[in-house]
Amino acid sequence: MRDLLTPPFDTKIAVLVRDDLEAWQRLNVTAFLVSGVTAAHPELVGDAYADADGQTYLPLLGxxxxxxxxxxxxxxxxxxxxxxxxxALAVYTKDMFATGHDADNRGAVARVATTDLDLVGLALHAPKNAVDRILKGARLHP
Structure with a gap:
């Protein structure tokens, strides 16, 4: 079985955020969306970290x-x-900025039809070529 955490990678994790968001919003949306990918794909998480003194730290995406x-x-x-x-993808809508917790976030999405979602970001993990086609027209965040 191939190690999913060792290059070369045949899949890609990508986040797309709207360019009209404030810096704090872009960072917040990115963090939330990556957590969705991580929850859906725990096999992409590496081992815990430790420094030379033996202090341990949480594992990260690999x-x-x-x-x-x-x-x-x-x-x-x-x-x-x-x-x-x-x-499969994670989404973040503009309405979610006005909520205070996870249940309210899900409610904000549930109240709106798919085609009417005011999306400010999305994230996905898929084969590289599929991600490239899905995100065609987007540019790497500076």
């Missing part, structure tokens, strides 16, 4: 996360492409 940006249309288009391909 592969890079690419962060992209795009305008609202780019995020919406990528969302539609992912759904048409049957690619």
């Amino acid at each position: 592969r890079p996360v690419l962060v992209f940006e795009g305008d609202a249309a780019t995020v919406t288009t990528a969302h539609g492409r992912a759904l048409r391909r049957g690619t």
Whole structure:
């Protein structure tokens, strides 16, 4: 069996955030979305870390996360492409900025039809070529 945490990687973890968000919002959305990918793919998490003194630290994802940006249309288009391909993804909507906890976040998404979601970000883990096609038009975040 191939080690999923050793290059070369045949899949990609990618986050796409809207380019009109404030810096704190981009960081917050990215963190939330990566947690979704991590929860769905625990096999991508490496072992715990330890420093030379034996102090231990939490494990991290064992592969890079690419962060992209795009305008609202780019995020919406990528969302539609992912759904048409049957690619599992995490989403973050503008309404979620006004909530206070996980249940409220899920409620904010549940109240809105798929095509009406005001998406500010999404994340996915899929084969490299599929991610490239889904995120076509987005650019790497500076």
